[in-house]
Amino acid sequence: xxxxxxxxxxxxxxxxxxxxxxxxxxxxxxxxxxxxxxxxxxxxxxxxxxxxxxxxxxxxxxxxxxxxxxxxxxxxxxxxxxxxxxxxxxxxxxxxxxxxxxxxxxxxxxxxxxxxxxxxxxxxxxxxxxxxxxxxxxxxxxxxxxxxxxxxxxxxxxxxxxxxxxxxxxxxxxxxxxxxxxxxxxxxxxxxxxxxxxxxxxxxxxxxxxxx
Numbered sequence: 001x002x003x004x005x006x007x008x009x010x011x012x013x014x015x016x017x018x019x020x021x022x023x024x025x026x027x028x029x030x031x032x033x034x035x036x037x038x039x040x041x042x043x044x045x046x047x048x049x050x051x052x053x054x055x056x057x058x059x060x061x062x063x064x065x066x067x068x069x070x071x072x073x074x075x076x077x078x079x080x081x082x083x084x085x086x087x088x089x090x091x092x093x094x095x096x097x098x099x100x101x102x103x104x105x106x107x108x109x110x111x112x113x114x115x116x117x118x119x120x121x122x123x124x125x126x127x128x129x130x131x132x133x134x135x136x137x138x139x140x141x142x143x144x145x146x147x148x149x150x151x152x153x154x155x156x157x158x159x160x161x162x163x164x165x166x167x168x169x170x171x172x173x174x175x176x177x178x179x180x181x182x183x184x185x186x187x188x189x190x191x192x193x194x195x196x197x198x199x200x201x202x203x204x205x206x207x208x209x210x211x212x
Contacts, residue, residue, distance in 0.1 A: 007201050008127035015124025015193075016082060020089030022120050025113025027052065027090075028097055031106035032174030035117075035182070036157035036164065037134060039175065043167025053091030057083055060133035067136045071143070078130020086132070110174050117178075118185030119193070125186075126193040 026034055027042065034042055037059075044055040060083035068074055100109055125131075131139075134156065141152035157179065165171045 004201050004203075008129060008197070011197050011200060012078065012124050012127045012129045013081065013085060015120050015122075015126070016085045017089050017120075018123055019117055019120030020086050021093050022113045022115070022117030023086070024090055024093035024097060025109050025116055026174070026178075027094060027113075028100055029106040029108070029110025029113060029174070030170045031103060031172070032110045032177075033170050033172035034164075034175060035178045036161040036175065039164030039169035039171055040160040040167070041164070041169075043164040043169030046168040051091045052094060053087040053089070055087075056090055057087035060087065063133040063137045067133075067140045070140055075133070075136050076130040079133055079136055082124075082130065082132040114174075114178060114182065115185065118182055119189050121182075122186045122189035122193040123196075126190065126197050 023035070023038060026032075026038065030042070033039070037056075038052075041052050041055040041059065044050075044059070045052045048055075050058075064075055064079060064083065100106060138152045138156055141147050141155060145152075147155070161171065161175070
């Protein structure tokens with residue numbers, strides 16, 4: 001049992017590192033736009049300095065504090081690990097990966113980033129060890145205002161998108177592609193990531209995410 005939990009945590013962290021790589025690839029291909037929350041992080045970086053990863057952590061921390069106070073309960077450990085791991089690795093990959101020039105290279109690297117992001121999200125949610133800060137905020141809206149999941153998520157992303165755009169974050173056709181295609185790609189990858197986790201653990205685990 002202990003070995004199974006340890007392997008789920010390893011899988012969880014590996015998924016967030018893969019997601020960070022995907023986010024960074026879309027940042028390198030930013031001529032096509034970014035995901036709504038990344039538009040905000042990029043805009044904050046452009047306006048106030050620091051790094052994109054730092055702003056991902058800071059925004060996540062603000063959300064964690066807000067939801068903890070509003071819901072009167074502390075988030076699970078996975079939320080904190082998610083917040084710091086993704087922010088740190090965005091900056092690491094952003095430093096390691098070279099910038100590219102031209103629409104064709106931006107389109108290629110953005111497309112690669114989209115698929116890597118989807119795979120990374122499927123990878124880290126499969127062990128079922130907790131959501132990220134933005135997902136806890138979504139659950140807050142659902143719980144407090146009786147919103148549907150899709151409505152709560154759309155509300156959050158519209159706010160992040162508008163705020164990021166006003167701060168100078170890149171918004172273009174790629175932003176729309178991410179909004180409408182990312183969820184479907186995650187669904188496509190989930191059966192694969194579940195098989196990989198079961199193989200990694202060595203047996204079926206009732207606590208990992210179920211694929212419908």
